[in-house]
Each structure stands twice: as C-alpha cells, then as structure tokens.
Amino acid sequence: MRLSRGVPFVTAALVAGVLSWPTPVVAKAVGERHCPRLERVRVPGAASQQSACLADLTTTGLAGTPYTDMADQAGLTARGTRTPAGVPGMQIDGYFPDSSRFNATHGLHHDAQFVIRLPDRWNGGLVVTGAPGTRRQYATDTAISDQVLALGYAYAATDKGNNGADFYRDGTRPGDAVAEWNTRTTELTRAARKAVAQRYGHAPRRTYMTGISNGGYLTRWQLENHPELYDGGVDWEGALWTADGPNLLTSLPTAVAHMLGGGRDEDLYAAGFARGSEFLWPYHEQAYWGVTQKIYRAEFDPAYDARCPGPSAGSTPERILAPCPSDAAYDYASRPAAVRHAVARVALTGRIGRPLITLHGDLDALLPKAADSDVYARMVDASGRGRLHRYFTITGGTHVDGLYDTYPDRLRPILPCYRSAFDALVSWVERGTRPPADRTVDRPANGDVLNSCALSSPVAPAAG
Structure with a gap:
C-alpha cells in the first residue's frame, strides 16, 4: 500500500x-x-x-x-x-x-x-x-x-x-x-x-505473556507485577511509561511540532528518532503522531487543553488523525505533579520476575527505540534483573510490519524474528538453554526475509 x-x-x-x-x-x-x-x-x-x-x-x-x-x-x-x-x-x-x-x-x-x-x-x-x-x-x-x-x-x-x-x-x-x-x-x-x-x-504447565506495542507494555507490566502467573514473556516493541520520562508524552510533541512545520530534523533526532528513518516520517505524520499524542495527553493530562480532542477524538478519520496544534508546544517536564502521578500509576520499573525477551526495530518511527526499549533494558539492568532479560534490535524493523510492503528494499518484518524469539524463550524456560546475548540482528542481503530470522546460535545451559 x-x-x-x-x-x-x-x-x-x-x-x-x-x-x-x-x-x-x-x-x-x-x-x-x-x-x-x-x-x-x-x-x-x-x-x-x-x-x-x-x-x-x-x-x-x-x-x-x-x-x-x-x-x-x-x-x-x-x-x-x-x-x-x-x-x-x-x-x-x-x-x-x-x-x-x-x-x-x-x-x-x-x-x-x-x-x-x-x-x-x-x-x-x-x-x-x-x-x-x-x-x-x-x-x-x-x-x-x-x-x-x-x-x-x-x-x-x-x-x-x-x-x-x-x-x-x-x-x-x-x-x-x-x-x-x-x-x-x-x-x-x-x-x-x-x-x-x-x-x-x-x-x-507453562503460561507465557506476550504482545505487540501496547501489548508489549502489558507483557513488561505483568512480568513485573504478577510473575507468579507466568513463566516468561516476549515483548515486541512495548510502549514505555515512566513517571519522569521518557514516555510517549516526551517524544511525540517533538514529532507533532515537526509535522506542523515548527521543528527541525535535528529536534527529532534529539528526541530519539533514528537517523535513516526519515522516509517513514510522512506516513507517521499522516497516520500516527497526531492522534497518538492527543489521546494519551488527554488520558494523563486532560487539563492541558480541554478543547482538544474535545468531546470526541473525532467522528471522521481525518478528525481522528489530525493533531492538536497545542500539542506541538506540550512540555511534559513543566506540567503539574498530578500528571506525573497519573503516569506513575501505570509506570514500569524494570523489576521483572520472569525471563523476558524484547525485540525492537531500529527504524521504529512511533516508539523510537532510543527513547523506549534502550531505556527499558537499562532499567532492567539497574534493577538487578539483567540475567532475566535479552534484548534484540532488528535492523530494518519498524513499528508495523505492513510497511514492508511499501518499502521492501529498506525494511524487514519483525514477525519472523518474533517467532524465533518465542522459540528461544521456550527453550530458555523449559530446557535451560540460554538465548544469545543482547545483539543487533542484521537485515540479510538475501533469502526469505518475510519468513525467516535467526537470532544467532543459542548458548548451552550453564553448568550447575
């Protein structure tokens, strides 16, 4: 498309x-x-x-x-x-x-x-x-x-x-x-x-939690807060919420300002958007940045602009997707403490209690990995749970695999890597075979990119 x-x-x-x-x-x-x-x-x-x-x-x-x-x-x-x-x-x-x-x-x-x-x-x-x-x-x-x-x-x-x-x-x-x-x-x-x-x-005998985007956020949250229910999880580009940032409300206002003509490319890079992802920005301006910023801002900070999104996010696709001009100037850090308290209610900590594998595309132009999974991996390490976590960056991956159909020469689907990651999680949990160390999974020069992805050779179980 x-x-x-x-x-x-x-x-x-x-x-x-x-x-x-x-x-x-x-x-x-x-x-x-x-x-x-x-x-x-x-x-x-x-x-x-x-x-x-x-x-x-x-x-x-x-x-x-x-x-x-x-x-x-x-x-x-x-x-x-x-x-x-x-x-x-x-x-x-x-x-x-x-x-x-x-x-x-x-x-x-x-x-x-x-x-x-x-x-x-x-x-x-x-x-x-x-x-x-x-x-x-x-x-x-x-x-x-x-x-x-x-x-x-x-x-x-x-x-x-x-x-x-x-x-x-x-x-x-x-x-x-x-x-x-x-x-x-x-x-x-x-x-x-x-x-x-x-x-x-x-x-x-085994219960696994998994999900994409907000489903990835749910996976992280469940393994942090209810590890007794699960044996492990795979997080596919989960959204990151932290009370002091980063979160969607710290990165998306820069994107909204850019799409409304008030920002420079350098501002987006500083917010975490990857160099090389510029070809995806027009699509995200059309389909994601405006609506995502305004509905999450309305969820956590409804007092900021009561007129927008107004009584509804919109009754037509155009109104739903259109940004609120006021969101271009949104500054999460200067908002009242009540906003951070609202985000804190759903915030992640990194304190996972079960094995977790995270995947994130290096060309994600909605949840840039520098402001999301890179940060979450550091949170897991800082909490002392790094032994329970593996993190794979997928070269050429972006937030939705459907965009591969438009840019098959620049993107790769994450789904085959997700399937490999799920198999790796099962081997980790059920057979004690540790997944490869954190790494970048390069885009292959040839082969079936649509349906295959090797995370690399697994590591044998540790002695004892």
Missing part, C-alpha cells in the same frame, strides 16, 4: 466494521477428541460467553467469519507472510462485567471482550496477550494466535477493557483507562488458566 492510496493502517483499525455475535456452531467432527466438554467449559467471572467447535482456529479458517476480524489486524503483518492452518478446536468469545461501551465487535457495544482458543491437540501451555494500539481482541490473530495454536498452545486475548480513539474517556481519574489494561490482562490470565483446566483436566 502506497502512502498516497488507501486507508492508513491505524485508520482501518479505528474504524473497522462491526461484526455480529457468533452463533454457536459445531463443525464437522475431527476425530473423537474434537471439542469434548464444549458446554462444560465456563470462563470464571465472565458476564457472557459463546462457545463454538471449529474445524480451524487459525485465520485461514476464520477469515470472513465472526470468529475473527481481519480489518482490525490491518498493517500488523506483511503480505506474503506464511501462516499455519488446520488447527481444530474450541473458541470461546465473551466479556467480563464492564461499564464502558467502546468495543462494538459482535454488535455488543461492550468492553472487556476476550477470545480464548483451545486446540484439540494441546501441548500443555497457554499464551496470553492484549491488543496493540487501540485495537481489539482479534488484532493479533495472524501475528501471534495462528503460530502458537499450531504449536499446540491454548491462546487468550483481551481488548484491554477500552479501545478505539476515545478510550481515554473511560474511568474517572487520569490514568484510569490505561490502568484498566493491566487489570483486564491479569483477569483474563487467571480466568483462561481455569478454563484450560476445565477443558483438558489440569492447569497449564
């Missing part, structure tokens, strides 16, 4: 169509073990759930049905990415009690929606994630669900309890909406573990 044509990826995610609530379906049986206990598996705490027995839980089988939403996945993966198929099993769609109504999926207009997938052939594990950006529960079906289901894992994803460009309107205090993301992820993890036990007869 060229920048001058079509709907920007972020817009597609914000204005994705409404799906009807799935009617319970029993697919043609695939052997005697297909979907036993279908009606007996109940998700603890759910206000509503619908179960279906399906011949294929991957997007190959679900595309065009109410059991996934391809529009909400727009831009996250590159065309030509190979994905597995043919994983029969049970899918449970539902929601937990919640007062907000941003998620229109299935025509419910009800938040705290989730999806749980239970393959017939189970390997004893569970993978949990939360939606990236302002997307919803099916957003990472192609990027994450397909692969882990094919490996035999049960899978659970949450919409984080609020979503869309107006998510900041949820809650009563600044920071409430983002704080709910963490609560909903913990809630789903606990409930999914019990649902897994009902389906298979015992709790998962």
Whole structure:
C-alpha cells in the first residue's frame, strides 16, 4: 500500500466494521477428541460467553467469519507472510462485567471482550496477550494466535477493557483507562488458566505473556507485577511509561511540532528518532503522531487543553488523525505533579520476575527505540534483573510490519524474528538453554526475509 492510496493502517483499525455475535456452531467432527466438554467449559467471572467447535482456529479458517476480524489486524503483518492452518478446536468469545461501551465487535457495544482458543491437540501451555494500539481482541490473530495454536498452545486475548480513539474517556481519574489494561490482562490470565483446566483436566504447565506495542507494555507490566502467573514473556516493541520520562508524552510533541512545520530534523533526532528513518516520517505524520499524542495527553493530562480532542477524538478519520496544534508546544517536564502521578500509576520499573525477551526495530518511527526499549533494558539492568532479560534490535524493523510492503528494499518484518524469539524463550524456560546475548540482528542481503530470522546460535545451559 502506497502512502498516497488507501486507508492508513491505524485508520482501518479505528474504524473497522462491526461484526455480529457468533452463533454457536459445531463443525464437522475431527476425530473423537474434537471439542469434548464444549458446554462444560465456563470462563470464571465472565458476564457472557459463546462457545463454538471449529474445524480451524487459525485465520485461514476464520477469515470472513465472526470468529475473527481481519480489518482490525490491518498493517500488523506483511503480505506474503506464511501462516499455519488446520488447527481444530474450541473458541470461546465473551466479556467480563464492564461499564464502558467502546468495543462494538459482535454488535455488543461492550468492553472487556476476550477470545480464548483451545486446540484439540494441546501441548500443555497457554499464551496470553492484549491488543496493540487501540485495537481489539482479534488484532493479533495472524501475528501471534495462528503460530502458537499450531504449536499446540491454548491462546487468550483481551481488548484491554477500552479501545478505539476515545478510550481515554473511560474511568474517572487520569490514568484510569490505561490502568484498566493491566487489570483486564491479569483477569483474563487467571480466568483462561481455569478454563484450560476445565477443558483438558489440569492447569497449564507453562503460561507465557506476550504482545505487540501496547501489548508489549502489558507483557513488561505483568512480568513485573504478577510473575507468579507466568513463566516468561516476549515483548515486541512495548510502549514505555515512566513517571519522569521518557514516555510517549516526551517524544511525540517533538514529532507533532515537526509535522506542523515548527521543528527541525535535528529536534527529532534529539528526541530519539533514528537517523535513516526519515522516509517513514510522512506516513507517521499522516497516520500516527497526531492522534497518538492527543489521546494519551488527554488520558494523563486532560487539563492541558480541554478543547482538544474535545468531546470526541473525532467522528471522521481525518478528525481522528489530525493533531492538536497545542500539542506541538506540550512540555511534559513543566506540567503539574498530578500528571506525573497519573503516569506513575501505570509506570514500569524494570523489576521483572520472569525471563523476558524484547525485540525492537531500529527504524521504529512511533516508539523510537532510543527513547523506549534502550531505556527499558537499562532499567532492567539497574534493577538487578539483567540475567532475566535479552534484548534484540532488528535492523530494518519498524513499528508495523505492513510497511514492508511499501518499502521492501529498506525494511524487514519483525514477525519472523518474533517467532524465533518465542522459540528461544521456550527453550530458555523449559530446557535451560540460554538465548544469545543482547545483539543487533542484521537485515540479510538475501533469502526469505518475510519468513525467516535467526537470532544467532543459542548458548548451552550453564553448568550447575
């Protein structure tokens, strides 16, 4: 997709169509073990759930049905990415009690929606994630669900309890909406573990947390605050929130000033944006910088400019994506202490309690790694948890893999490196094989860049 044509990826995610609530379906049986206990598996705490027995839980089988939403996945993966198929099993769609109504999926207009997938052939594990950006529960079906289901894992994803460009309107205090993301992820993890036990007869032997962007932030937060629930995690370009900075509100105002003609390239470099990423800036001006700055500023600092985003982030794609001119002058450091207190409620510390692998593209033009994962890696080291962390910089990687389709000569998808990282995490946790040391993963000069990525040879288990 060229920048001058079509709907920007972020817009597609914000204005994705409404799906009807799935009617319970029993697919043609695939052997005697297909979907036993279908009606007996109940998700603890759910206000509503619908179960279906399906011949294929991957997007190959679900595309065009109410059991996934391809529009909400727009831009996250590159065309030509190979994905597995043919994983029969049970899918449970539902929601937990919640007062907000941003998620229109299935025509419910009800938040705290989730999806749980239970393959017939189970390997004893569970993978949990939360939606990236302002997307919803099916957003990472192609990027994450397909692969882990094919490996035999049960899978659970949450919409984080609020979503869309107006998510900041949820809650009563600044920071409430983002704080709910963490609560909903913990809630789903606990409930999914019990649902897994009902389906298979015992709790998962291993539970992994993972995610992209905001889902990566959730991974970091969960491993810091609830390590008892997980065995490890993979963080794909997670957002960084720290009370004193850096965070999105310290880097994005410089980007907004630049797009409004009030900043120099040098200012963006100083804010952490990488030299060499300039070709991506026009797209991010169109699709990301303005809307991201204004909605997070509205979430944590609503008093700054009550007129913007105003009663709504916007009723049209143009209004949603447009920046607020006042955000070009936003100075996080000079804002009242209450703003930092709001961010502190959701801030990261680096004190992870389980193994974590972080991936970040060196050309990320939304969450530049110099102001994000580089900082987080130092936080982990400073907390004395460096032995639990590995950090890989992906040369040519940017925030969404879909941009590879526009710039195949300059970018590389991160997804194949993510898959390698997940395999490395499993080997680390389950076999004691330590991943390679922190390193930069170079873009190969040839080969299948779309579907392969070697992090390098693993290190053998340490003696004793």
